[in-house]
Amino acid sequence: MRILPRPRTxxxxxxxxxxxxxxxxxxxxxxxxxxxxxxxxxxxxxGMGISFTKWSIVGAPEWVGLSNYEAMTRDPRLSxxxxxxxxxxxxxxxxxxxxxxxxxxxxxxxxRGRALGRVAVFTPYVLMSTVVGVIWTWLLEKDFGLINVYxxxxxxxxxxxxxxxxxxxxxxxxxxxxxxxxxxxxLFLAGLQDIPTELYEAARIDGANAWxxxxxxxxxxxxxxxxxxxxxxxxxxxxxxxxxxxxxSGGPGxxxxxxVQYIYTTAFQFRKMGYGAAIACLLFAILxxxxxxxxxxxxxxxxxxxx
Amino acid sequence: xxxxxxxxxxxxxxxxPLGGLTLAQDDVVTIEFWGGWTGPDGDIMADxxxxxxxxxxxxxxxxxxxxxxxxxxxxxxxxxAGESPDILAMHPQEMPQFVELGLLTPLDDxxxxxxxxxxxxxxxxxxxxxxxxxxxxxxxxxxHMHGLYYNLDIFEEAGIEAPPATGExxxxxxxxxxxxxxxxxxGDDGFDPDNVVQYxxxxxTNHHAFFQWWSLYNQLxxxxxxxxxxxxxxxxxKAAEAWQFLQDLVYVHHIAPQGQTDYATDFLSGxxxxxxxxxxxxxxxxxxxxxxxxRWASARYPQVFDEQYAVWGSSHxxxxxxxADPDKQDEALMFLEWLAANSAAWAESGQLPAxxxxxxxxxxxxxxxxxxxxxxxxxxxxxxxxPKYSEIFASNAPTPMMVMAQNIMLEQADPxxxxxxxxxxxxxxxxxx
Numbered sequence: 001m002r003i004l005p006r007p008r009t010x011x012x013x014x015x016x017x018x019x020x021x022x023x024x025x026x027x028x029x030x031x032x033x034x035x036x037x038x039x040x041x042x043x044x045x046x047g048m049g050i051s052f053t054k055w056s057i058v059g060a061p062e063w064v065g066l067s068n069y070e071a072m073t074r075d076p077r078l079s080x081x082x083x084x085x086x087x088x089x090x091x092x093x094x095x096x097x098x099x100x101x102x103x104x105x106x107x108x109x110x111x112r113g114r115a116l117g118r119v120a121v122f123t124p125y126v127l128m129s130t131v132v133g134v135i136w137t138w139l140l141e142k143d144f145g146l147i148n149v150y151x152x153x154x155x156x157x158x159x160x161x162x163x164x165x166x167x168x169x170x171x172x173x174x175x176x177x178x179x180x181x182x183x184x185x186x187l188f189l190a191g192l193q194d195i196p197t198e199l200y201e202a203a204r205i206d207g208a209n210a211w212x213x214x215x216x217x218x219x220x221x222x223x224x225x226x227x228x229x230x231x232x233x234x235x236x237x238x239x240x241x242x243x244x245x246x247x248x249s250g251g252p253g254x255x256x257x258x259x260v261q262y263i264y265t266t267a268f269q270f271r272k273m274g275y276g277a278a279i280a281c282l283l284f285a286i287l288x289x290x291x292x293x294x295x296x297x298x299x300x301x302x303x304x305x306x307x
Numbered sequence: 308x309x310x311x312x313x314x315x316x317x318x319x320x321x322x323x324p325l326g327g328l329t330l331a332q333d334d335v336v337t338i339e340f341w342g343g344w345t346g347p348d349g350d351i352m353a354d355x356x357x358x359x360x361x362x363x364x365x366x367x368x369x370x371x372x373x374x375x376x377x378x379x380x381x382x383x384x385x386x387x388a389g390e391s392p393d394i395l396a397m398h399p400q401e402m403p404q405f406v407e408l409g410l411l412t413p414l415d416d417x418x419x420x421x422x423x424x425x426x427x428x429x430x431x432x433x434x435x436x437x438x439x440x441x442x443x444x445x446x447x448x449x450x451h452m453h454g455l456y457y458n459l460d461i462f463e464e465a466g467i468e469a470p471p472a473t474g475e476x477x478x479x480x481x482x483x484x485x486x487x488x489x490x491x492x493x494g495d496d497g498f499d500p501d502n503v504v505q506y507x508x509x510x511x512t513n514h515h516a517f518f519q520w521w522s523l524y525n526q527l528x529x530x531x532x533x534x535x536x537x538x539x540x541x542x543x544x545k546a547a548e549a550w551q552f553l554q555d556l557v558y559v560h561h562i563a564p565q566g567q568t569d570y571a572t573d574f575l576s577g578x579x580x581x582x583x584x585x586x587x588x589x590x591x592x593x594x595x596x597x598x599x600x601x602r603w604a605s606a607r608y609p610q611v612f613d614e615q616y617a618v619w620g621s622s623h624x625x626x627x628x629x630x631a632d633p634d635k636q637d638e639a640l641m642f643l644e645w646l647a648a649n650s651a652a653w654a655e656s657g658q659l660p661a662x663x664x665x666x667x668x669x670x671x672x673x674x675x676x677x678x679x680x681x682x683x684x685x686x687x688x689x690x691x692x693x694p695k696y697s698e699i700f701a702s703n704a705p706t707p708m709m710v711m712a713q714n715i716m717l718e719q720a721d722p723x724x725x726x727x728x729x730x731x732x733x734x735x736x737x738x739x740x
Contacts, residue, residue: 057383058408077705143564163566163717249703252713257705265704269697
């Protein structure tokens with residue numbers, strides 16, 4: 001008797017198809033995942049490993065256990081870098097979010113010059129960080145810089161900006177806001193345009209004023225966008241590097257030294273890869289904590305709105 | 308973070324194709340030559356390399372140029388992958404860290420019997436800077452040190468005949484050439500230091516202020532690092548005295564701006580009458596002369612303190628990386644010999660050729676503006692050779708030198724306190740293995 005191949009049952013066929021269907025999205029993800037694992041996850045894990053070693057890039061890393069982390073506790077430069085980074089983030093994040101939203105609402109109104117306004121606010125964002133840094137170094141120059149020239153013509157005193165420890169960070173913040181606020185504006189604009197206009201019309205018929213429209217419709221419905229903007233802005237602010245490096249290189253003294261510059265300097269200029277990696281892990285930990293707190297706050301917020 | 312990642316990727320991308328190139332052609336030896344000349348000097352070096360390549364079809368030199376700091380990143384990253392260029396240019400002060408990493412070849416035996424590359428053909432100050440722990444690691448290409456440039460129109464208008472040669476003259480001429488918006492000079496009744504329209508001099512009063520300090524501190528005969536390289540031996544009084552002079556230029560005499568960042572532009576546009584800068588500035592001054600009739604001249608760095616004459620300086624050198632292909636070393640040396648003898652063109656970059664025959668040639672000596680720099684050659688003092696160079700001296704990182712410079716020159720901090728703090732920091736850096 002010949003054994004015939006078992007006919008495929010309908011059920012088996014269905015499960016095969018289901019498996020294939022489940023596989024397809026992963027195939028689409030594969031190119032990204034490959035890059036992510038090779039160039040992001042891999043190096044990140046390797047970095048954590050390196051943070052337990054003493055390594056100058058050349059030669060073999062030498063295992064030193066937790067001594068890099070111990071050294072972090074008595075490094076005045078590091079505490080300066082942490083303080084400066086927190087100060088910068090604390091200042092830029094509210095400015096960038098509130099100003100981004102305000103600009104988006106302004107540019108969402110039907111008025112003349114709207115398109116031009118959007119372009120004008122967004123354009124700085126496409127500039128390279130070095131270009132931005134150089135332009136603003138000139139603008140903020142103490143004696144002959146444009147901003148101080150205008151200030152003194154208006155009767156104000158000249159601000160030393162980048163050459164004084166008490167004002168340097170404000171110069172950086174000003175530059176950063178000018179440079180990146182357009183990006184947040186565009187994100188908010190997209191969010192605003194997703195809000196159905198009927199809601200506003202209905203509310204207006206019910207007699208709601210502008211503030212109520214904003215408070216009861218715009219803000220709640222914009223919450224996912226706001227969350228995204230807030231997260232991106234916080235992460236980017238913590239990782240501030242380019243413009244600071246170009247404008248002050250962390251000076252005067254250590255007044256604008258930030259975490260990422262300190263990591264770069266330690267690992268690549270001073271070739272202390274282990275210590276640099278340890279500081280990078282610290283930054284990673286700070287960011288994770290922020291992300292967790294925020295996600296939790298967001299979930300609670302969404303539930304609050306839904307209820 | 309993103310930036311670091313790109314840097315590494317870029318560095319590795321740069322290295323990979325270079326390794327492949329040499330295998331492609333059998334009969335032609337390709338010499339990989341890396342340098343960090345990103346200004347007009349880079350074009351001149353490229354021209355020289357092209358000239359060699361035309362004359363020597365069997366030995367082709369492949370010149371790679373990018374800024375010094377990423378260049379060294381690429382060098383170290385490629386070395387960790389076991390590869391290196393055949394020739395790497397750098398400054399003497401950068402050399403010890405690579406020697407400590409075992410990345411450079413000692414040259415004493417290598418250059419034996421060579422015709423051009425021979426200590427007799429170079430000034431001692433240029434040659435000896437390449438000796439670290441008793442061994443030679445670099446071959447000098449040029450010298451450069453700070454000098455004084457001045458605007459001839461401004462000087463003539465003010466009736467000043469000669470540039471300042473001493474500290475006192477600097478202060479005197481400085482007062483005459485500093486003008487506020489009401490036309491008053493420092494020391495006049497009602498002079499407004501907050502609204503100065505023309506400053507007398509810019510002396511790199513920001514990140515790089517410690518280069519100025521180095522000149523003055525050495526004029527006082529100061530030392531920085533002990534012979535054995537283990538501790539800071541700064542003479543605190545002399546160190547503070549040198550800083551005090553610089554700080555007073557800004558805050559007491561008001562003849563130099565606070566923390567100027569674009570000193571070259573300020574000089575070219577007539578906002579400062581004098582500029583302290585290196586010979587590399589001359590091509591830009593020559594270009595301005597041609598384009599807009601800007602009239603300039605150069606002079607020796609002023610002798611502020613009488614003990615001895617000294618001025619900060621450095622040099623460009625060639626090194627032979629230890630991981631380069633040993634079979635190509637002879638060809639690399641042939642190219643360097645040729646380059647030394649043909650470095651006259653290099654002088655157009657403003658740099659002062661270290662090769663004696665070129666340096667003493669009529670052609671070079673008669674180039675405009677070079678005289679003062681040639682005169683200063685024997686007096687240049689380099690930063691000390693230490694493998695911790697970048698940790699102590701990097702001007703774009705929170706190093707003891709940079710922090711000390713900015714605290715004193717921007718924040719008006721007490722020089723004595725700052726030099727003490729810097730010296731302690733330097734000792735602790737030197738003590739860390």
